[in-house]
Amino acid sequence: MPNKLKIGLLLDNLSVPAWAWEMVNVIINQNLADVRFIVLNQKPKPSGRKSPLFYRIFSKIDRTVFKVIPNAFERKNILEIEGFEPRIIRVNPIQKKFSDSFEQQDLESIKRQNPDVLIRLGFRILKGELLGIPTLGVWSFHHGDNLVNKGGPPCFWEVMLGWSETGSVLQILSDKLDDGEVIYRSWSRTDPLSIHRNANKVYWKSLYFVPRQLARINSIGVLAWREEVEKKELRIVASNPEFFRPPGNLRMISLFFAWSKRNIQRKSHELFNKEVWEIWISKIGAGQKVKISNPKGTYLADPYLIENEEGAWFFAEQYRYSEKKGSIAVARVQNDEVGVFETAVDEPFHLSYPFVWKENGAHWMYVESASKAGLRLYKTEKFPGNWQLFNVKLLDQKLYDPTICKKDGLYWLFANQKAHPSASSFDELYLYYSEDFVDGNWKPHPQNPIVSDVKSSRPAGALFEKNGNWYRPAQDSAKHYGHRIKIQRIVKWSVFEYSEVTEEIIEADWQEGLTGTHTINRSDNFLVMDSFRR
CATH class of the missing domain: 3.40.50.170 (Formyl transferase, N-terminal domain)
Known part of the structure; x- marks a missing residue:
């Protein structure tokens, strides 16, 4: 040097x-x-x-x-x-x-x-x-x-x-x-x-x-x-x-x-009021959200929706109170009705935040598995079931809410990390890029962490493009975990630089008693979100 x-x-x-x-x-x-x-x-x-x-x-x-x-x-x-x-x-x-x-x-x-x-x-x-x-x-x-x-x-x-x-x-x-x-x-x-x-x-x-x-x-x-x-x-x-x-x-x-x-x-409120997450679905443009009932003994959170030629499929974290861990569940959406959730991916450790897409004739899924260091990639050729672990990359890192996006011929991976084991997982967002997500040779962005702010760092769903701009949903967990969502408009985005500003704030205000929301995703026809209450 x-x-x-x-x-x-x-x-x-x-x-x-x-x-x-x-x-x-x-x-x-x-x-x-x-x-x-x-x-x-x-x-x-x-x-x-x-x-x-x-x-x-x-x-x-x-x-x-x-x-x-x-x-x-x-x-x-x-x-x-x-x-x-x-x-x-x-x-x-x-x-x-x-x-x-x-x-x-x-x-x-x-x-x-x-x-x-x-x-x-x-x-x-x-x-x-x-x-x-x-x-x-x-x-x-x-x-x-x-x-x-x-x-x-x-x-x-x-x-x-x-x-x-x-x-x-x-x-x-x-x-x-x-x-x-x-x-x-x-x-x-x-x-x-x-x-x-x-x-x-x-x-x-x-x-x-x-x-x-x-x-x-x-x-x-x-x-x-x-x-x-x-x-x-x-x-x-x-x-x-x-x-x-x-x-x-x-x-x-x-x-x-x-x-x-x-x-x-x-502490009294937390002691006498159980933590409950719920998921909601609405038709794009309809405005009215419909709550999906939690299966007995569980709650659903981190909703993700994918549509293909056969219809729409609803993925979510399903947390079992008795086991104190989550797995990934999936249900079909037909005639605007959500069917029964069935287990798609289960491991001996906690899984959450499913992120699903189709490419090269197969469906792929990233999940959060921060209890195990590494980025776990699952694959199936018999969608929506039969998911198999394909590889585990970034073995030395615990990644929170990994979110992938394809832009300019590159795959971009957004995920929160702890700078130090005793730091918080909510504070800092890291960005990686690769020419091939399958190989997983992820290169760190030179400005990492690209965000160091609990109010807008942790991913809250898939990025989307609108009117020529890219937007990144982010969690604002300053008041408490899963308080609300910020929609961040990306100002600069390349392998050399990154910056964003807050464009919109989404509160959990569509029903009385809700105190938070921390995931939002959309497909061609539907919008899905989650909510938190005690």
């Missing part, structure tokens, strides 16, 4: 949180940059005064009760990363009440390293000449949505105030707090119960923000990368964020009782 980017780390201690350790490890192992030096704070100091007592007590109880494995905040010695032998520049910053700046001699030592990027993993608010030394700036994380909340503590207020989503950003620092140029932005669904769990999944996901940006710069160059970042941020609607800090004791008491009441009500 010519002219590798030169990276420096700003640390308070050589013992760093596990998520930061893993981030540096990824950069080095993937040869994304030359991590050549560490700027080590010789007298780290906390920002401001000590946090209020009740906040500290609550945080400790939360960490004790809601333990996480692996723990993103476990400390690890950064010098134990294999092959990492950095120069260490020890500094004594000029410390004010909330900020740190650097002596001239320390600034000169850093300048001599000619850094392209400094990654802030320590120190407090940075001020002064240091911010202008690296050619691409000082990169810093804000584990919160800086459009909504600045300050901290990270991932705390989202839980305690009952916000549905928790943002996280990577930004180039400026003199204003949490107001630098954002170069990566993501959103997760907030854990309603635990701050520690909420932060753990967000931090594990965010460790990949820096490696992704370094890889993108290496791929398209600095100028194209800057332009790409600027265009993304122009589409973000600005707001007036509130500045947060740890709550005082009286505020913490009030937050605790509101948090307790909210979670007791939620």
Whole structure:
């Protein structure tokens, strides 16, 4: 790699949180940059005064009760990363009440390293000449949505105030707090119960923000990368964020009782109201949806419809409460009536989200089988039954709601993945392409993940073309799993770039009592959807 980017780390201690350790490890192992030096704070100091007592007590109880494995905040010695032998520049910053700046001699030592990027993993608010030394700036994380909340503590207020989503950003620092140029932005669904769990999944996901940006710069160059970042941020609607800090004791008491009441009500509702999914069918243009009765002891979800010369066939996940797993069922649609659902594909593990199409004289089906890593492709020449496993590809990946589309002579595979085993499966959409789906030699898109937002990432059905535009149904699971569907209009789509915008939002509002919908598919004559209620 010519002219590798030169990276420096700003640390308070050589013992760093596990998520930061893993981030540096990824950069080095993937040869994304030359991590050549560490700027080590010789007298780290906390920002401001000590946090209020009740906040500290609550945080400790939360960490004790809601333990996480692996723990993103476990400390690890950064010098134990294999092959990492950095120069260490020890500094004594000029410390004010909330900020740190650097002596001239320390600034000169850093300048001599000619850094392209400094990654802030320590120190407090940075001020002064240091911010202008690296050619691409000082990169810093804000584990919160800086459009909504600045300050901290990270991932705390989202839980305690009952916000549905928790943002996280990577930004180039400026003199204003949490107001630098954002170069990566993501959103997760907030854990309603635990701050520690909420932060753990967000931090594990965010460790990949820096490696992704370094890889993108290496791929398209600095100028194209800057332009790409600027265009993304122009589409973000600005707001007036509130500045947060740890709550005082009286505020913490009030937050605790509101948090307790909210979670007791939620858990009670879940305890006494069984989760029920149902599927619906309507004639295209008719508007009136007809509910399909769930077979006894099961529910139906993830509907998919395919029409051929013999008629229409309705596929769906059939979940059996007694077995606590799903299989794929199929029923025939005749005279606008849906027949009895029969098992089409069953495995010892959970299956869902059937995706069926005909090609080369045979019918093919992808299913979600995320409990088993890999992309499972089934085939039959005796449709609609006799499905046989044809191959399993992408063996090292757990894929969620795999959706295939043929465009420009290529097959395109959309599916959600976890960036890290402890991250959420709802947050990030990955795109692959191949000339031959049978062989399954899927190539990853260079912008993966193409979406990092719980509100519009996970697939919700087959892509479709209308008036010269392509549209992708997506799940919005910020409020809860399967809350609603967004129809995303694809703006750019090639092997080099991808972008989309929200065109339409579909709520589960066609019958009283429904609280969600997360799959929509259509054929020539019918539209099928599912719904959720408790």
